[in-house]
Amino acid sequence: MIVAWNIGVRPDASLVNTMLDNAVRTLQPNEYPVIHSDRGAYYRWPGWIQRTDNAKLVRSMSKKGCSPDNAACEGFFGRSKTELIYPRNWQNVTLWDLMEQIDSRP
Template sequence: IHSDRGSHYRWPGWLDRINGSGLIRSMSRKGCSSDNAACEGFFGRVKNEMYYGRNWAGTSLEDFMCFLDRYIRWYNEKRIKISLGAMSPVKYREHLGVTT
């Protein structure tokens, strides 16, 4: 689990959950955001493209998690990226011959 040095990093309840799950904590160096840039960019995109602008009132946690799962699958497999030659990530991997 990666943290951005937030106050939760040392909160006993958080520590219990991390330890109980068998996870290992990691943390950015102070003033070094570049190691977290890809995650920050992705979560910003999720909020802008999926979360904001929708009315989530009445949406159950299960429904929200299903919606988020569908978005992430679309993001990882089908979205068109100019940097990949205007192909989706899956099509780009197929083009390179590196699909499984």
């Protein structure tokens, strides 16, 4: 289940940390879910690990070259592209317009 997301122009620590902080705020007392990520540097960074440890989250990281580990996320992104991106003509649409469209989706 997706409980928080961020969108930005580059993947950086601020982007992933803000997303994690927003997700942690949705948790109920004594709720400690698994958080799954790819092997990106920001998910191996000590600051990320400390944040997940402080929230008592269980970290799960995909194995290198094992796409089934990310099947749920890849399915979500595939469905999103099918419903939002592919049916529209995005010529003359700025990156900021695209991000606003994505962020405003329920």
